[in-house]
Amino acid sequence: MIRYSKINLFDAGFLALLAMLVGVISAYASLAFLWAIDYLHLLGVGAYGSTLYTYLENISIWHLFFLPVAGAVVVRMIIQYGMPGQRHQGPADVIAAARIGRGILSIRAGIASAAASILSIGSGASVGRYGPAVHLGASVGSWVAQCMKMTSNQNKTLLACGVAGAISASFSAPLAGLVFAHEVILGRFESKSVMPIAISSVVASAIVRSHEFNTILFMLPDMSIVNYWEYFLFAVLGVTGGGLAVLYMALMHRLTKLFEQLSVSGLFKALLGGFVLGVIVIIFPQTFGVGEQVINDALHLQISVDVLVLLVLAKLLATSVSFAAGFSGGVFGPALFLGAMMGTAFGLGVSEVTDSASLPAVYGVVGMGAVISRVIGAPITTILIVFELTGSYALMTAVMVSVVIGGMVTRQLFNQSYFYHQLHMRSIAPDTEPVEQILRGIPLQAIKSDAYIALTDDMTLAEARDMMNNQRCHEVCFVVDQNGRFLGRLYAASLYAYGDEEIPLKHISHIYVEPLLVFTEDMNVYAAYLKLKDYKGAAIPLVKDLESLQMQGVVYVSDLVSACLQAFEKNRDDVR
Helix, strand or coil: CCCCCHHHHHHHHHHHHHHHHHHHHHHHHHHHHHHHHHHHHHHHCCCCHHHHHHHHCCCCHHHHHHHHHHHHHHHHHHHHHHCHHHCCCCHHHHHHHHHCCCCCCCHHHHHHHHHHHHHHHHCCCCCECHHHHHHHHHHHHHHHHHHCCCCHHHHHHHHHHHHHHHHHHHHCCHHHHHHHHHHHHHCCCCHHHHHHHHHHHHHHHHHHHHCCCCCCCCCCCCCCCCCCCHHHHHHHHHHHHHHHHHHHHHHHHHHHHHHHCCCCCHHHHHHHHHHHHHHHHHHCHHHCCCCHHHHHHHHCCCCCHHHHHHHHHHHHHHHHHHHHHCCCCECHHHHHHHHHHHHHHHHHHHHHHCCCCCCHHHHHHHHHHHHHHHHHCCHHHHHHHHHHHHCCHHHHHHHHHHHHHHHHHHHHHCCCCHHHHHHHHCCCCCCCCHHHHHHHCCEHHHCCECCCCEEECCCEHHHHHHHHHHCCCCCEEEEECCCCEEEEEEEHHHHHCCCCCCHHHCEHHHCCECCCCCEECCCEHHHHHHHCCCCCCCEEEEECCCCCCEEEEEEEHHHHHHHHHHHHHHHHHHHC
């Protein structure tokens, strides 16, 4: 007979109740976020939703030009005075909190980031709305956990519940929300976290449906796969979409770096980016905001092939300029746009060659899957989103082929996802173990010791012996030159091997040995630990760098081991 602990059942039930609460709050937060964007479009442009892009053609050029400029300035002020580190926060910060942190996010930063994203999208920035929704949902989950003083693991679970709730509310896709929280945020599937995350995702989806809020990304025509030979074309489209995703991420990185290198103020960079974006929007108003209605038009073949290709190029530039200028938003929405335009153009080309192929809209959806899965690094979530949005098993298999083949071919060209790229740019490795992350965060200077004996290379053996006797050194001393440059080590056994008659005649330069191992002051405890594999000794010299070899101190192996044990202890306490 299986017996269950009453305490465990109580904890699981309490966590389930909190997951429901997080699902409710994250759903309403996501709905408020989407509603605020529509309201700002109505306020700034005079239309929203399906009528937005039609209305853009009727407003003045100056209005369309200065709207992104004004938005850039306001968003810059929000980020400068309301955001930690004066930078936009998004899913990458959520991943860092869940993988290497204690699952703690600031609700203030979550709200500020959402406000900056609302203003960015509302003023025409070519950024997505789903990344900010994910960060806001995660901040809600973390806030609930902090209010209830939960453990580190429970913090991370409720943070993931907020993410699942936000995804579910934004897409009306509860299964995709559940998988995204595990696949992208936590980076693993655990039986303990599945139940609360699933509850949060289902609750959020139910709330959206109860309010009849339209979260459908686009209305799809009836689609089906006509011929099996098209799966080869889906594989080709997957490689093309993966390459476009790499180009998209690389261009964002390059342009952002270029803006960072400009020796001007952040406000001037925002103005410059706003001006450039304003020009792009005047020429291609379809790049204004997320562009969901443009995706609809493309899938329903209301845009010609040449315009589709031009929109791919225009969206690439508009999105890169938007992020470089400091606008806040996600990368998912623009990836959808790029994939839809590219895939539909590909499908139209196929239809010109043969009449027995599937609708170009099928290729548009497959193209979206190929691009977004590569950008967000979530192939399983991408496949499930397509299935939940279309209900088509055949279309899901087509996306599966494009996602797998495209990811396999282009994986070596860029990081696993743009979120991983952002973390690597901050010297954060999200896939490393928690203990390793702790050890990487401890510089060697924190455990260095000044308790060592330094002999100069011009000393005689007699002087060295006297100094070692006075300092009661019976093992090893370190040898430096007159300028403090480390030369090697002198073992006491080697010194005492000489007879008394030989000591006055020799200098220690004849008997010290070259260093087997040195540490530099820019190293961390983890890097030092890896170098100890074949080392035998009690202490390792610490130098400024390998070029100057200026002696800074020593690192005792006992202190290094102690730091490792403390890291294991800290990780064990965090898990509890």
